[in-house]
Amino acid sequence: MIELPIQQLIFLFLAALAVFAAFNVILQRNPIYSALSLIITMCALAGTFLLLEAQFVAAMQVIVYAGAVMVLFVFVIMLLNVRTEEARQDRVKYLKLVTPLLFVALLAEVFFVARSVTTTPAPLVTPAGEHPFGTVEAIGEAMFSSYLFPFEATSVLILMAMVGALVLARKRTAQEAETLGKIIEDANQPSLAPASPVSELEENKHELAA
Amino acid sequence: MPIDQQSIQFFVGILLKIVIVFVIGLLSPVSMNWVERRALAWMQMRLGPNRTGPFGLLQSIADGIKFAFKEDVVPLATNKWLYIFAPVVAVVPAFMATIVYPLGPKDVPIPFASSINSLVHSISGIELNLSTMDLHVTSFNVGLLYVLAVTSLGVYAIVLAGWASNSKFSLLGGLRSSAQMVSYELSLSLALVGVLLQAGTTDLVKIVEMQQGAYFGFIPKWFVFVFQPLGFFIYLISAIAETNRTPFDLPEAETELVGGFHTEYSSSLKFAMLFMAEYVNMLTVSVLATAMFLGGWSGPFVSQFPLLAPVYFLVKVAFFMFLYIWLRGTLPRLRYDQLMNFGWKFLLPAALLNIFISATIGLFAF
Amino acid sequence: MVPLSWYLALSAALFTIGVAGVLVQRNVISIFMCIELMLNSVNLTLIAFSRFLNQSTGQLFVFIVMAVAAAEAAVGLAIIISVFRNRETLSVDEESLLKL
Numbered sequence: 001m002i003e004l005p006i007q008q009l010i011f012l013f014l015a016a017l018a019v020f021a022a023f024n025v026i027l028q029r030n031p032i033y034s035a036l037s038l039i040i041t042m043c044a045l046a047g048t049f050l051l052l053e054a055q056f057v058a059a060m061q062v063i064v065y066a067g068a069v070m071v072l073f074v075f076v077i078m079l080l081n082v083r084t085e086e087a088r089q090d091r092v093k094y095l096k097l098v099t100p101l102l103f104v105a106l107l108a109e110v111f112f113v114a115r116s117v118t119t120t121p122a123p124l125v126t127p128a129g130e131h132p133f134g135t136v137e138a139i140g141e142a143m144f145s146s147y148l149f150p151f152e153a154t155s156v157l158i159l160m161a162m163v164g165a166l167v168l169a170r171k172r173t174a175q176e177a178e179t180l181g182k183i184i185e186d187a188n189q190p191s192l193a194p195a196s197p198v199s200e201l202e203e204n205k206h207e208l209a210a
Numbered sequence: 211m212p213i214d215q216q217s218i219q220f221f222v223g224i225l226l227k228i229v230i231v232f233v234i235g236l237l238s239p240v241s242m243n244w245v246e247r248r249a250l251a252w253m254q255m256r257l258g259p260n261r262t263g264p265f266g267l268l269q270s271i272a273d274g275i276k277f278a279f280k281e282d283v284v285p286l287a288t289n290k291w292l293y294i295f296a297p298v299v300a301v302v303p304a305f306m307a308t309i310v311y312p313l314g315p316k317d318v319p320i321p322f323a324s325s326i327n328s329l330v331h332s333i334s335g336i337e338l339n340l341s342t343m344d345l346h347v348t349s350f351n352v353g354l355l356y357v358l359a360v361t362s363l364g365v366y367a368i369v370l371a372g373w374a375s376n377s378k379f380s381l382l383g384g385l386r387s388s389a390q391m392v393s394y395e396l397s398l399s400l401a402l403v404g405v406l407l408q409a410g411t412t413d414l415v416k417i418v419e420m421q422q423g424a425y426f427g428f429i430p431k432w433f434v435f436v437f438q439p440l441g442f443f444i445y446l447i448s449a450i451a452e453t454n455r456t457p458f459d460l461p462e463a464e465t466e467l468v469g470g471f472h473t474e475y476s477s478s479l480k481f482a483m484l485f486m487a488e489y490v491n492m493l494t495v496s497v498l499a500t501a502m503f504l505g506g507w508s509g510p511f512v513s514q515f516p517l518l519a520p521v522y523f524l525v526k527v528a529f530f531m532f533l534y535i536w537l538r539g540t541l542p543r544l545r546y547d548q549l550m551n552f553g554w555k556f557l558l559p560a561a562l563l564n565i566f567i568s569a570t571i572g573l574f575a576f
Numbered sequence: 577m578v579p580l581s582w583y584l585a586l587s588a589a590l591f592t593i594g595v596a597g598v599l600v601q602r603n604v605i606s607i608f609m610c611i612e613l614m615l616n617s618v619n620l621t622l623i624a625f626s627r628f629l630n631q632s633t634g635q636l637f638v639f640i641v642m643a644v645a646a647a648e649a650a651v652g653l654a655i656i657i658s659v660f661r662n663r664e665t666l667s668v669d670e671e672s673l674l675k676l
Contacts, residue, residue: 045619052627054638058352063358078372078373
C-alpha cells in the first residue's frame, strides 16, 4: 500500500466522480440525465479548484455554471419536454465507430504530454502589501487594473448575448408569422414545411420566461 | 500530520458548533410551523392548532411523527430515482448554508472556562485549555459567495420534483419556479453588491464587524441606515420571491396548481424534507438580511457582554421570519406575468440604480 | 500536495470525453452540454497552472471563459428553442439545412 496524503485522496475521489459523471453525460439518452451528470461534474471540478486554493473561482463555478447556466439547460429541456432522445436515423453511423478510436488516440496523446510536465508546486508566498492568492480581493484588484479592458469587453459581449437571446427566442407577431409562412410556401418544399407550432401553453410559458 | 491536543480541541469545537447550527436549522421549521399557524389564525380571527400540548405547542412534533409513520407512496408513473433524489437535493444545500451563519464575534471568552477545565481534568485526566471561542462555525474569504452558491443549487430540487412527478401541475410549478428563482436571484445578488461596495469584503463576519458602533451616539452603523435603504428593500422583496413565499408563491399556488411542484409528494418524509428545506432557506435569507443590512449581532452592551450577541442576532432573524408570516396573512398572490414583469422591469433596474448610487457615494465618501 | 500532472490528466480526460460526446450524441442540447464540459476542463487546466506558477492571471482567464460560456448558453439555447419551434426536432441530422 502506498500511503497517500489526504489532499491526494480528496483529489482522486473528486476526479473519479468528475470522470464518471462526464461519461454519464455522453452515454445517457435522456438529456435531463445528461444535464444532471454535468452538474455533478461541475461541482466536482469546483472541489478541485478549492484544492488549488482558487476559492473565488470555485464559488463562481458553482454560482455561474451550476446555478445559472445549467438551470437554463434544464429549463429548456423541460420547456421543450424532451423525454427521451428521438429514435435516430443515423446518417453518420461511421462516427460511432471512429469515436472510440479517436478517443483513445487523443487521450493517449494528452496523457503523454501531461506525463512530461514536472513543474513542482511553489510554496505560496504572499508579498507584503498584497492580498493572498485566490481571494476575492486579489482577483478583483487584478481584474480592475491590469485586465480592465478584457473585463469591459466581456461585459459588452454579455450585453450582446442578452439582446441576441431576446430577439431569437421571442414569440413572433402575427404579421411576421404570416410573412414567414408565405416564404415557406414559396419555397414549395412540403416536406420541410414547419410542423404545427408548439402548443399554446408552452408558447405562453416561454414568453413569460423571456 | 502530528495530532496534538490543540487540533483535537479545535476539531471537537468545530463539530460541536456544526451540531448547534444544525439544530438551529432543524428547529426552525418545527417552531416556525407552529408560530405560522397560530399567528396566521390570529390575523384571520381563528384559533389555530391549540389542542396538542399547551397552546398547541406540540402540534409540529405530532405532524413530524405523522410524516414519519405515513405510508410512503411513490406514484406509479413517476421517474422513481429523481422523485426520491429531489428532496435530498433540497435539504442538503439548505443545511450546507447554515455553517456560515455569523452568530457572534470572534474570540469570546468562555464563561467558567477555568472551572470547566479543572472539572474535566479531575474527571477524566484530560488537560483542556479552554479560554475563548468564536461564536460562528467558520468565517472565510468567500463566505457570502458560498451562501449564494449553495442556495442557488436548491432550485434543482424544485425543478426535479416537478419533472420527476410526471404530472401537469408539478411540471408547471417546476417551470414557474425555475424561471422565477433564476430571475429574482439576479436582483438579490445585485442588491447585495451595494453592501459589498461599502464593506469591501465578502467575509460575513467582517461585514458584521464593520457595522458595530453608532453615529452621533444613536444611529447604528447598520448598512440599512448608511446608504443602503434601497438595497435593503430590493433584497427583502427578492428574498421573498427567492424562497417562494406569499405573495410570490406561484410555484405552489393552491388555487391554480393544487400543490405545484410537490403535488405528488403525499405527506411522507419526502414531503417533510421539501418543507424543511423551504424553512431553512427562509432562515438563510433572513440571516443574510440581518448580517448584511441590520448589523448582525450588534446591539447595546454587546462589547461588554459578548454572549448577548447570538441573542440579538436571533431576535433580528426572528423579526424577518415573522415578516414572512405577516406578509402571508396580508397580501394576495401576484399573477405570474406581473411577477416576471416586476422582477425584470422594476426590481432589476432598481438594483442597478442602487449599485450606481453606492459606487458614487463610495467614490466620494470613503 | 497533488502534482500538476494529475490535474492535467484529469483535464485531458474530461476534454476528450467532451469531444467524444460531440461525435456520439445526436441531440443538440446534449452536444451543447458536451461543449460546456470541454470549456470546464480547460478551466481546470488554467486554474492548475495559475496555482503552480503562483499567478492569478489564470483565474481571471477562467472568469472570462465563464462569462463567455454563459453568453454562449443564452444565445445557443435561444437558437435551439426557435429551431425547435420550426422543426419540432432536436436531432442535429434533421437540422442540417440553414433554410426553412
